Amino acid sequence: MTEVVLFHHAQGLTPGVRSLADRIADAGYRVRTPDLYDGRTFASLVDGVEFARAAGFEEIAARGVRAVEPVEGDVVLVGISLGAVPAEGIAVTRPGVSGVVLVSGIVPPAALEQPWPDGLALQVHAMADDPDGDVEDAREVVAELPAAELFVYDGGAHLFVDDSLPGYDEAATDLFVERVLEFLADH
Structure with a gap:
């Protein structure tokens, strides 16, 4: 069975992640949640981004690579x-990645070190009015990649899938989980 590696957002590996x-995992998948912040969590997105910036985004990405090695x-x-x-950095460099799911964030493939692999499935989820989201970037990326799909949800929360944060949207998260489970079944 396919294994899932879930990378947390800038506020860290919160209870909601x-x-x-x-x-x-309750649907039968093994899910790893690497802690890229070594146990730190942050009360605000701004504080979490500041921590990531201070640690270095390259270092955060490298921690992700190390977490997937086993x-x-x-x-x-x-x-x-x-x-x-x-997630994206590993997807373009590591064999055996059968799909990528992104929520409330995307790195345009042109900014990656390698081109997006032919046929690598991509699913992107975002809220339509998220002030911190990348909906327009996501639309452009999905239009360029034949194996990509975009789901836009009503609302403006950034971290809408994290039930430990104020922006949590239960209905959108339920639909997100349903779509991810379909994606996993296909890939």
Whole structure:
């Protein structure tokens, strides 16, 4: 069975990220949630981004690479916001990645070190009015990649899939999980 690696957002490996991982695991998948911040979590997105900036985005991405090294076989990478950085970076360099799911964040493929692999499936999720989101970037990327799809949800929360944060949207998260489970079944 495909293994899932879920990379947390800039506020860290919060209880809400773990809860999301549990929902995917409850469907029968093994889900890893590497802690790219060594146990630190932040009360605000701004504080978390500041920590990532101070540590170096390259270092955060490298921690993600190291976290995936022991995974054998097929893997689907899931990145929430800042977690898109390691998810996409690994996807273009590591054999065995069968799909990528991004939530509230995307790195345009032109900014990656390698081109997006032919046929690598990509699913992107974002809220339509997210002031910190990359909906327009996501639309452009999805238009360029034949194996990509974009789901835009009503609302303006950035970290809408994290049930431990104020922006949590239960209905959107339920639909997100349903779509991710379909994606995993196909890849």
